[in-house]
Amino acid sequence: MTTALREKLWAYIVENNPELVFSLQEEHSASRYITEKVNAVLPLAEQLFAEGMPYYAIEEQCLKVMTEDLKPSRYQYIRSVIEEEFPEHYKRLKENGALTYEVVNLIEACKGIFNDFDFTVENEDNRHLRYAIIGQVHDYLV
Template identity: 50%
Template sequence: MYENLREKLWAYITHNNPDLMFTLQEGYSVKTYLEDKIHKVMPMVLDLISEGKPGHAIEELALQEMTKELRPSRFNYIKDVVTREFPTEYNKFREAGVLTYECINMIETCNDIFETFGFCETKQEDNRLRHAVIARVHDYLSI
């Protein structure tokens, strides 16, 4: 179970939060981060096991808990903005193999906007947030 949780958490991070992935790798703290997250959900996992819940359900619930603070994904939000609003640049970055890198840079450029709007699952549909991010990404792409 532990190894499955570790693999699922890392897969989630690499797919939805590559900015975190790179930060953890730079700081040589991947193992510590993953172990800490798993350690925090283990009481819940043990309770679910004692209740007789199936393994796949336990893993899903544990993953949801471990990734709660990582949702919604700023990376996926930025990628969606670039895909929809700047398709030429999106295709250029994708074809050059730098899409992830550029999206991570755009996240850093937009962090103050995300903080100002309190970016969360309920606010990710806010048109003011989207327009502020679009304007900032436009400025980023114009540099």
């Protein structure tokens, strides 16, 4: 189970939080981070197993717990803004293989906006947040 949880967590981070991947790799702490996250949910996994929960459901529940502090994804948010509001730039960046790199740069450029709006799952649909991010992305791309 530990290996499966490690793989699922890493896949989630790569897909939704590549800025964290870069940071962890820079600090040579990816393995430690993953190990700490997995070890923290092992008691939950054991409890759910003892209760007779199916293996796949245990993994799903553990992944949910391990990724709570990684949501919502600033990466996915900015990526969707570029795709929806700047489709030409999105297409060009994707074709050039620079989309992930530029979105990670934009996360840093939009950090103040995300902090000002206290970006959370509850307010990720805030239109004022979206307009502010669109403006910052526009300034960055154009």
